[in-house]
Amino acid sequence: MYHTWMRYFTPSPVHHRLGLVCLGVGLQHGTLPTVGPRTLDHHVAVVISAGSGWYRTTDGRRTTITAPALIWLTPGTPHHYAADPTTGWDECFVDFTGPATTTYTELGYIEPDRPVVPLADATPARTTVGRIARAARRGNPLLEVETAAAVHELLVTLRRARADTTADGDPLLTALARDAFQPLSVAEHAARHGMTATELRTAVRRAAGCSPKDYLLSLRLGRAKELLAATELPVAAVARRVGYDDPSYFSRLFTRRVGTPPVRFREQQGRTVPGGWSDRVPDPGHPPTITT
Known part of the structure; x- marks a missing residue:
């Protein structure tokens, strides 16, 4: 038994010039059907927040997936994965593409050679995916730009959530x-x-x-x-x-x-600061203000 919700989009050529565009978003849980073997022409970030399963590489090696974890699906790379048939898992996914994926890959935010990435916490990524899902409401005039911005944020969030990164960063x-x-x-x-x-x-x-x-x-x-x-x-x-x-x-x-x-x-x-320059990061809830 499983439950699925998903939406797919077709951004215009103008929106593609944003660098990244969102092609789809979904949230699923349960004993989901096996995916693949298949090959895509775009990127997908699959975030597993609960449960376990497996991923099989092109050479037949099988990797166990235990939440929290990220599955990178990259263009032209065959992939084959599934949730455990007994326990299932909880996943959300975002399909995306655009010229900025090349730069994000060069910077190490997208890792084609590392399709399964352990995460320290999947919650921040699920929160970002949730914003994409809310933006996907029918008739949203800001859909393409909102979701594109969120894909940029998602890549940063996933980079920060890697299990080999501490709360303060690398x-x-x-x-x-x-x-x-x-x-x-x-x-x-x-x-x-x-x-x-x-x-x-x-x-x-x-x-x-x-x-x-x-x-x-x-x-x-x-x-x-x-x-x-x-x-x-x-x-x-x-x-x-x-x-x-x-x-x-x-x-x-x-x-x-x-x-x-x-x-x-x-x-x-130049802005001379009479009181001195502060190294303290402002609290977003209480930013510097003018008092009278």
Whole structure:
């Protein structure tokens, strides 16, 4: 016995230019029928929130699935899976496509080579899928844009929910962020973590979708922008605070990556903050307000 609800959409060519579009959404539970073997021309994220089952690869190997878990179905890849015939499972799924899937795959958010991914918690993903399901009401004029935005959110939510990620994110990235503003080379960062530079590059690329150098650079330039916008520190002092002893090198690097020199950025974005710049993340329920 099983229960199924699903809706499918056909976004226009204009909506495809959003980068991602939602093609369908569904929620099912029970002893569902076996899926496949079959091959699709688009992506599907299947979130298993309760129960167990199996997934069979193209070479015949069978992987046990235990909730919470994610099944990635990718274009052109044959797949074959099913819930346990005795206990069944609880699943929700989202079909999607678009040119942005290439970038999300490069960044490690979509993993074609890892069709079954253990999750720490399926609840946030189910919440996002629920928003897609609510947006799927008949006659919703915002359907395509609402669901497209939610697919972007779903990919981020699933990346954060991976079982190998802590509540604060990937431990290695957290540690690198903590030391990002020290004048250390990639090799020195690797040594701090008992890794070779090659091992560090592999780990950071898998976790962040980029090299350690680019990951550290994004953190340094983000902090440099904050200092340029909110303080009157000389550019040389800003450079030192974000890990660069050579202010000329920092200025060239900033200009090449940001597209404008540090001094020009300050002219455009500068906001002197009399009370000082806060590092505390605002509470969305109680954002900063003007009091009279």
